[in-house]
Amino acid sequence: MSSAPSRSNPDAVGNSLGIAVDQIIAAIAQVAASNPVILIDGRSGAGKTTLARTLVARWPLRGRVQLVALDSIYPGWDGLDHGVELAKDLILTPHAKGLVGVWQRWDWAVGEPAEAHAVDPSLPLIVEGAGVLTPATARLADVRVWLESPAASRKQRALARDGETYRPHWDRWARQEHVHVTRDDPMSLATLVFPVP
Incomplete structure (x- = not known):
């Protein structure tokens, strides 16, 4: 964790x-x-993972909910778009058709696919990750969330979380997010938009 002072107030973010x-x-x-299917999008460090985990912990419906993080699917540091396509084809589309979806975790350490995971179409589903909200995926979701957060705050949180592993790739990943935001306009596709300091 960074010893630098935080640019964002953790209490304000939590609130x-x-x-x-x-x-x-x-x-x-x-x-x-x-x-129901819930998609949570936002740029890196916006709070998607924390939001998704809190939602799972407070899940309002009976039974369990499935959570898939795109960080487990993106095939490497240049894989934002491909990871979203995999999520659409292997998770969201089968779920919408009442079919079992199967996706493979990306092993970042060795740079190749790892074990397979199944997604039960009878259970609720949360998919969170940068890029997940596109015109194609929006049709497959019931609740679509966009988190909007300032770049400086997002970067501080993301690097505090992932440290030196992420730092060399921040700009590379941010360019892919920029393409997504410009091309797909995820905020306009969201049913709920939340500012995060």
Whole structure:
């Protein structure tokens, strides 16, 4: 963890994400389905993973919810778009058709696919990751979330989380996120948009 002072107040971030969870839970109740699909998008360090894990912990429906993080799917540092395509083809589309989806975890250490994981179409599903909200995936989701956060705060949080592993790749990944935001306009596809300090 970085010893530099934080540019963002952790309490303010936590409060923002808490408000987001409350509103997502209300949106899930309005869907009135036993297996809703929630997509959570935002640029690196915006709070997607924390939001998704908190939502799982506070899941409002009976039974369990499945969580897939695109960090487990992207095939390397140049793989944002390909990871989203894999999620659409192997997870979201089968789920929408009532079929079992199967995806493979990307092993970042060795740079190749690893074990397979199944996704049960009868269970609710949360997919979180940069790039996940596109015109093609939006049609397959019931609740679509975009987190908007300032670049300096996001970078500080992301590098505090992932340290020197991420630092050399920050700009490379940010360029891919920029392409996604420019091309897909995920904020306009979201049913809920939350500012995160």
